[in-house]
Amino acid sequence: MAEKNVSLTKQDRISVCWRSTFLQGSWNYERMQNGGFCYAMIPAIKRLYSTKEDQAAALKRHLEFFNTQPYVGAPILGVTMALEEDRANGAPVDDAAIQGVKVGMMGPLAGVGDPIFWFTVRPILGALAASFAMSGNILGPILFFVLWNVIRYAFLWYTQEFGYKAGTAITKDLSGGLLQKVTQGASILGMFVLGALVQRWVNVGFPFVVSKVTLSEGAFIDWESLPLGGEGIKSAFMQYTSGMALDPVKVTTMQDNLNSLVPGLAGLLLTFLCMYLLKKKVSPIVIILGLFVVGIVLHVIGIM
Amino acid sequence: MNAISIVLVIIVAFFAGMEGILDEFQFHQPLVACTLIGIVCGQPVAGIILGGSLQMIAMGWANIGAAVAPDAALASVASAIILMKGGQGAQGASTAIAVAIPLAVAGLFLTMVARTLAVPIVHGMDRAAENADFRKIEILQWGAIFMQGLRIAIPAAALCVVPAEVVSNLLNSMPAWLTEGMSIGGGMVVAVGYALVINMMATAEVWPFFFIGFALAAISNLTLIGLGIIAVAIAFIYLNLSEKGGSAAGGSAAGGSGDPLGDILNDY
Numbered sequence: 001m002a003e004k005n006v007s008l009t010k011q012d013r014i015s016v017c018w019r020s021t022f023l024q025g026s027w028n029y030e031r032m033q034n035g036g037f038c039y040a041m042i043p044a045i046k047r048l049y050s051t052k053e054d055q056a057a058a059l060k061r062h063l064e065f066f067n068t069q070p071y072v073g074a075p076i077l078g079v080t081m082a083l084e085e086d087r088a089n090g091a092p093v094d095d096a097a098i099q100g101v102k103v104g105m106m107g108p109l110a111g112v113g114d115p116i117f118w119f120t121v122r123p124i125l126g127a128l129a130a131s132f133a134m135s136g137n138i139l140g141p142i143l144f145f146v147l148w149n150v151i152r153y154a155f156l157w158y159t160q161e162f163g164y165k166a167g168t169a170i171t172k173d174l175s176g177g178l179l180q181k182v183t184q185g186a187s188i189l190g191m192f193v194l195g196a197l198v199q200r201w202v203n204v205g206f207p208f209v210v211s212k213v214t215l216s217e218g219a220f221i222d223w224e225s226l227p228l229g230g231e232g233i234k235s236a237f238m239q240y241t242s243g244m245a246l247d248p249v250k251v252t253t254m255q256d257n258l259n260s261l262v263p264g265l266a267g268l269l270l271t272f273l274c275m276y277l278l279k280k281k282v283s284p285i286v287i288i289l290g291l292f293v294v295g296i297v298l299h300v301i302g303i304m
Numbered sequence: 305m306n307a308i309s310i311v312l313v314i315i316v317a318f319f320a321g322m323e324g325i326l327d328e329f330q331f332h333q334p335l336v337a338c339t340l341i342g343i344v345c346g347q348p349v350a351g352i353i354l355g356g357s358l359q360m361i362a363m364g365w366a367n368i369g370a371a372v373a374p375d376a377a378l379a380s381v382a383s384a385i386i387l388m389k390g391g392q393g394a395q396g397a398s399t400a401i402a403v404a405i406p407l408a409v410a411g412l413f414l415t416m417v418a419r420t421l422a423v424p425i426v427h428g429m430d431r432a433a434e435n436a437d438f439r440k441i442e443i444l445q446w447g448a449i450f451m452q453g454l455r456i457a458i459p460a461a462a463l464c465v466v467p468a469e470v471v472s473n474l475l476n477s478m479p480a481w482l483t484e485g486m487s488i489g490g491g492m493v494v495a496v497g498y499a500l501v502i503n504m505m506a507t508a509e510v511w512p513f514f515f516i517g518f519a520l521a522a523i524s525n526l527t528l529i530g531l532g533i534i535a536v537a538i539a540f541i542y543l544n545l546s547e548k549g550g551s552a553a554g555g556s557a558a559g560g561s562g563d564p565l566g567d568i569l570n571d572y
Contacts, residue, residue: 021329025452026448027325028419028426028448035429038441039442042438042441045438056434056435063433070326070328119366119500119504120505123364123501126333126360127363130356133335133356133359134356136352141339141352144333144336149330181543185543188539192534193535195515195516195519196520199519200521200528203488204491204492205488262522271499275502278496278503285373285412289406289409296488297485304488
């Protein structure tokens with residue numbers, strides 16, 4: 001290119017980045033995120049094209065079908081801005097090239113954005129914050145909201161700038177190393193934390209009693225023969241910490257047996273069952289409602 | 305609830321509805337929406353606890369392609385309103401969730417309606433584009449977002465207007481076996497969200513990390529933050545070692561769907 005007659009200012013790009021927040025606003029069954037994409041491009045189109053015909057053509061160009069994970073829309077907007085800038089300066093960038101880059105990027109990038117944001121960052125951040133929140137700590141929601149939005153906005157801005165600077169080169173970089181490493185690292189992190197979450201938070205309890213054993217003399221605290229007052233309490237605690245039981249009858253529930261095997265095993269098996277059902281294309285909604293029914297039924301017959 | 309609370313709840317619901325489609329600021333996530341409703345109703349702690357519990361359940365709820373999950377925005381808003389009106393405080397959280405989840409499923413219908421109504425809106429944008437009418441496209445975009453806000457705000461308003469006695473009578477009239485059974489069910493429903501996530505991410509390469517996490521989590525002294533630190537460290541170690549070994553990308557491509565446990569489940 002000989003010289004640039006028009007170029008996008010940083011202010012234009014900040015404005016596009018802010019507008020990309022509303023990418024999904026007019027999500028529709030016909031062309032999905034097209035309205036949002038066009039809406040986000042408006043500041044760039046206003047800067048680059050001065051005649052009404054050019055503006056109308058650009059607007060129509062960006063009302064074509066578009067759909068991706070909303071955050072990875074940012075690098076696509078960046079690349080599209082770079083292409084539109086070249087075109088406005090007279091480079092032979094035709095409609096098909098712009099459309100091709102958008103369509104070519106939206107699929108693979110959504111394939112990266114969905115697992116990273118919806119299935120790694122949000123569950124992990126959500127679980128961390130929820131574990132605070134469940135004890136009534138306001139820090140939980142604040143932590144979630146602030147961290148998420150910092151991560152999100154930093155991602156939107158830097159990837160958009162990266163896309164803008166790299167122009168068309170970004171599509172090539174996708175097959176390269178860095179992005180793949182990030183995805184791989186994220187899924188290792190995600191799987192580890194999921195394993196932990198399944199163990200900690202899937203509550204499947206079987207409190208029904210499987211055995212009652214009457215303990216022999218000396219294995220439980222003989223409450224009748226303890227000294228009176230503080231001395232008695234002290235001696236009871238000492239006996240308890242030395243391993244004596246509180247009651248003469250030892251009650252073992254199904255849950256105790258399972259816990260001595262592998263704590264959280266029932267939750268793990270339930271998770272595998274859900275994975276199996278989901279793979280068999282059972283709707284998550286059906287499974288959720290089914291689990292409520294199972295919970296009620298098993299509780300009524302006394303198993304859970 | 306007094307009039308001011310109701311107005312504020314409807315505003316929160318409106319934001320949750322807009323976010324339900326945008327998925328940016330996360331106002332529709334239980335942690336945020338339930339907390340905000342708790343605050344405007346003067347029961348912040350109950351709202352936060354409800355938000356935390358529901359967040360655990362809603363973990364993997366994400367609309368990907370054609371797959372639909374229950375509407376997190378409606379689940380958060382409806383359960384919070386039910387909890388506030390039931391007057392049981394944080395104890396009512398599991399019941400409120402159990403009542404709200406079927407509502408959230410019903411809310412999917414509203415989502416479909418809103419996304420269909422957006423089709424004529426973008427046709428309006430097409431016409432505006434012919435005349436390079438920027439202003440009109442912007443107005444239409446905002447109109448579509450407001451419509452999504454109303455999608456949650458209207459049901460929320462309806463729930464608010466139902467007299468508090470009706471809600472608390474309904475909750476009190478539920479027998480103990482039903483509410484206890486529902487909260488047992490709620491404890492298990494969490495697994496569905498995790499299963500959705502695992503199905504997305506699982507490959508032969510990363511399954512071992514799942515089991516390391518599972519085994520370490522049984523040590524109850526380790527906090528979630530501690531587990532997170534271990535996870536990050538392991539991820540870095542693995543990435544570095546596989547780079548040095550020179551076989552970084554080969555692992556996940558080998559054989560089947562690259563998910564042995566998934567294959568077993570499939571063939572089962």
